[in-house]
Amino acid sequence: MTLLAHTGIIFGRCLRSTLRSKTNLLFGMLQPLLFLALFGPLLTQLDMGVSGTSWQTLVPGVLVQLALLGGSYVGLGLLMDRNLGVLDRMRATPVSPLALLLGRTLRDVVQLVAQSVLLVLLGLVFGLRAPLLGVLIGLLFVAVLAAALSALSYGLAMNVRTPPEFAAIANTAAMPLMLLSGLLLPMTLAPGWLEGVSRAVPFRYTVDAVRQVFLGHYVTTTVAVGAAVTSALAVLCLVGGARLFRRR
Amino acid sequence: MSSSVIHLRGLTRTFSLSSGPVHAVRGIDLTVGRGEILGFLGPNGAGKTTTLRMLTTLLPPSGGAAEIAGHDLLRDPAGVRRRIGYVAQSGGLDPACSVREELVTQGRLHLMSKAAAAGRADELAGELGLSGLMERPTAALSGGQRRRVEIALGLVNRPEVLFLDEPTTGLDPGSRAELWDLVRRVRAEHGTTVFLTTHYLDEADALADRIVVVDAGRIVAEGTPAELKRRYAGDPDASLQDAFLAITGRTTADEPLAI
Ligand SMILES: Nc1ncnc2c1ncn2[C@@H]1O[C@H](COP(=O)(O)OP(=O)(O)OP(=O)(O)O)[C@@H](O)[C@H]1O
Ligand SMILES: [Mg+2]
Numbered sequence: 252m253t254l255l256a257h258t259g260i261i262f263g264r265c266l267r268s269t270l271r272s273k274t275n276l277l278f279g280m281l282q283p284l285l286f287l288a289l290f291g292p293l294l295t296q297l298d299m300g301v302s303g304t305s306w307q308t309l310v311p312g313v314l315v316q317l318a319l320l321g322g323s324y325v326g327l328g329l330l331m332d333r334n335l336g337v338l339d340r341m342r343a344t345p346v347s348p349l350a351l352l353l354g355r356t357l358r359d360v361v362q363l364v365a366q367s368v369l370l371v372l373l374g375l376v377f378g379l380r381a382p383l384l385g386v387l388i389g390l391l392f393v394a395v396l397a398a399a400l401s402a403l404s405y406g407l408a409m410n411v412r413t414p415p416e417f418a419a420i421a422n423t424a425a426m427p428l429m430l431l432s433g434l435l436l437p438m439t440l441a442p443g444w445l446e447g448v449s450r451a452v453p454f455r456y457t458v459d460a461v462r463q464v465f466l467g468h469y470v471t472t473t474v475a476v477g478a479a480v481t482s483a484l485a486v487l488c489l490v491g492g493a494r495l496f497r498r499r
Numbered sequence: 500m501s502s503s504v505i506h507l508r509g510l511t512r513t514f515s516l517s518s519g520p521v522h523a524v525r526g527i528d529l530t531v532g533r534g535e536i537l538g539f540l541g542p543n544g545a546g547k548t549t550t551l552r553m554l555t556t557l558l559p560p561s562g563g564a565a566e567i568a569g570h571d572l573l574r575d576p577a578g579v580r581r582r583i584g585y586v587a588q589s590g591g592l593d594p595a596c597s598v599r600e601e602l603v604t605q606g607r608l609h610l611m612s613k614a615a616a617a618g619r620a621d622e623l624a625g626e627l628g629l630s631g632l633m634e635r636p637t638a639a640l641s642g643g644q645r646r647r648v649e650i651a652l653g654l655v656n657r658p659e660v661l662f663l664d665e666p667t668t669g670l671d672p673g674s675r676a677e678l679w680d681l682v683r684r685v686r687a688e689h690g691t692t693v694f695l696t697t698h699y700l701d702e703a704d705a706l707a708d709r710i711v712v713v714d715a716g717r718i719v720a721e722g723t724p725a726e727l728k729r730r731y732a733g734d735p736d737a738s739l740q741d742a743f744l745a746i747t748g749r750t751t752a753d754e755p756l757a758i
Contacts, residue, residue, distance in 0.1 A: 260607045336591030343585040344608040
């Protein structure tokens, strides 16, 4: 059997367990949803120095935020499985070790994209207008980013011992990265130094690209750079995650 | 087919901690025959779990070599995994999963087709008295029921060698006796080799064909229960407890409880 088939086995197992806990599914969406509902309306009258409506700026940001926060926390579930001995039980079977990582990551991607679709639909209710093609490309960006962060998160979870330790590291990393990538407000509003610093954060390029495609601009430098940075990040994180996952 | 199914030479494992190296396993040579029930005994921290984790491919050895069910542990870990079952000290059940979900998935992890995995799950449930529990989440099982499910998971692939790490810890006397019967039955019906660790000397006495005592990462005694009693306690009618204490040098009198 191929790696793909092995990944499918793990994916199925993880997906069923996700579908079993429906509360988790909604809780994961709560934060981005609140930003959309309670923060979004504040922006409608504001001049943010960008083209399009404020929803075309905010919704992409909220999608990337979902991938960033949701993706970086998935390791917590793996840590629980590790502590319960579930992971060791699976590692002692002939299923490919890499599939144990990829199957989980694939489940996370599917879950985060499904949640993203819900967020976009909600955005439509609030007043978002964006071309369908743009939204689909935007979701693709979200999927690739989610894969990167999820793999990295699992790599981290294999190398810490307790959930508090994991949460401390994930939190400390995610918060500044989120603020620095201009997810909620575009970096066009930032003073020069902050804008400069934000150029070092890869998610910045992802969100800028998603904003462009939501405006219907598909063939621009921003989109190309966003695609390149996001895919490079994904390759890096998947390779790194796989190595961290295998060690031990 | 050779008559030995586990062959270890100079197996060692050292953990490096910031406080210094921990020599958990210091060189184990051991051969286990096909169909044998081996009791692996030793005080806390002797290196039993570490040895088992190496033999089940979960932990790379620091040194030595091992062949299990005809496959080299280091060169062909996947071949080893196909032919073994492992029930860890901590069990490894997902509390939210149903018994059926666990059993079927385990079959899939052993690369069975969906139909074969589902069939095998029902078959094992019948054999191990789990049929009435299939739809229950594992969190809602008693300790004895949970152990049976865990052992069923270890048997899904009809392993040549079944590794059990303290399988009866925490079980009441009735459940322990049931589990002994189960282990004997698995060996009798399928010729499965069973490698089990335990702290209960009566368990080793009742169940094991041969006992290996480890202490501080080394084998310090080996033999049938009767041999150990004769050799170390000087009397085949002595209890295995006396022999064990003589071997590991720990006597209850020397070691007052720290309060
Ligand atoms: N991951 C680890 N890192 C560092 N040291 C470890 C690790 N795992 C085990 N050890 C050490 O290795 C030694 C052997 O541990 P092991 O768990 O194999 O003992 P055991 O015989 O199974 O004990 P018990 O009867 O208590 O289960 C102990 O000193 C333990 O502290
Ligand atoms: Mg142990």
